[in-house]
Amino acid sequence: MTSNIISKSPRCHHNPQVSCGDCRLNSICLPISVHVDELDKLDEIIQRGRPLHKGDYLYHANDPFTSVYAVRSGTIKSIRITNDGEEQVTGFHLPGEILGMDGIAQNVHTNSAIALETTAVCEIPFARMEELSIKIPSLQRHFFQLMSQEITADQQLITLLSKNSAEERVASMLLSISTRNHRRHLSATLFRLAMSRADMGNYLGLTVETVSRVLSRFQKQGVLSVDKKEIEILDMDGLRKAARADVC
């Protein structure tokens, strides 16, 4: 099931064929739950490859739901379309993270998923995953946990939007990205944001201008160094104080 690899692959140094057992992200993507001998069965159903370019849709809202996806490299944003046609960013998905679980309830995606840069994903056909879950209880449990994590994360965002100021929201988001980078053994203090200021603002319930102003202020205070999308956290404690909110 690896015949659909697109030939013009992006300049990515990871082998798109690598199995879950060899994937350096598997501690994030499949924590503890699946035994070595069972990984082979999982590998069989997972479709790899499918590199997306910036702006490409992984799926559209209202598409029939067939699969969930694990990000291998790159970044994806999830958006919902509101009644008046505006878009609401509901999440950013970094390597090792799973997206698409919103579609399970109705068998239809409620979000669209868009690549923010060149991005590779593993496609996990959900019906086959369900069948496999019956044979591998730890896989079932793992998916329950993944979905519960998503619920917890969404509720954290609800709290952020409901109770926190613009500065606190921006600080919290940067800390969240920092933490998730660190989990991937990347720098927690120096990284490149894949999303635009507009996406950040949309996600955080703020305007572009406010996001920009907050970043400028943090820079002036010596908490951050901001160069376009390159962010360096100069004063981690200062940023934590500015966030004043739980970050996963």
Add this chain to the structure above:
Amino acid sequence: MTSNIISKSPRCHHNPQVSCGDCRLNSICLPISVHVDELDKLDEIIQRGRPLHKGDYLYHANDPFTSVYAVRSGTIKSIRITNDGEEQVTGFHLPGEILGMDGIAQNVHTNSAIALETTAVCEIPFARMEELSIKIPSLQRHFFQLMSQEITADQQLITLLSKNSAEERVASMLLSISTRNHRRHLSATLFRLAMSRADMGNYLGLTVETVSRVLSRFQKQGVLSVDKKEIEILDMDGLRKAARADVC
């Protein structure tokens, strides 16, 4: 497993012993997914009774996670505690609805659940439900769907908080309750709110004063009749226009 019924039961006309098959809420709580002969097995693991009084906790944040709960009668609110000790209302749970799924990820509840009035719940031990899911695939699927529904609902709230004004938020919340009442074959236009103005405001990211002002304004406009916690929707279309947001 029904020995733990508390003797001083509330003045509730529903028999706390009624099985899922006979429960008049089962079309909400267990939609389509479980067959008649399998309901017996489910009935066996569900613990009934446990009436809660106003202010009682069903579980506390940081309690070990053992079960999810279905509301039989009454209302429950879920709250998260933020870093600074404030509480954030993350949801209201009406009869037929399931709560507690936030605890699956970490095996610890991240929310507390509090009865807003005399409330009866069915307790569903999660470990046993997981075992049963392996034998009854439609039950597994149903739980995936329930959790996905929760994700979708949380994302709708995120959108509401991120994009909508105070009037729109209050209107949306009232419409949501109206819809959920209607699903239980209760009036969609005349009902009693179980939660205080403070809880409403907390849930919607608004202050008590703002909620009160918005309700007064709707009353003045003839959209609502508000008498304390008794709400009558006089102009459903007007309320929908005021909401200008998708309500499930």
Add this chain to the structure above:
DNA sequence: CGAGAGTTTGAAGGCAGTCAAAACTAGTGG
């Protein structure tokens, strides 16, 4: 290089928050 998108900065205005106090409700015990 040039056009369009994205970002930054400034000035002004509005919506909801904060502070304050009155009106009302509910629960308690004499």
Add this chain to the structure above:
DNA sequence: CCACTAGTTTTGACTGCCTTCAAACTCTCG
């Protein structure tokens, strides 16, 4: 049964944070 108190809700006046509007600036990539 009523008096009393604590809590909830409502209303008003003022403040402030973020938005809106506008314009200059910068980067990207055909």
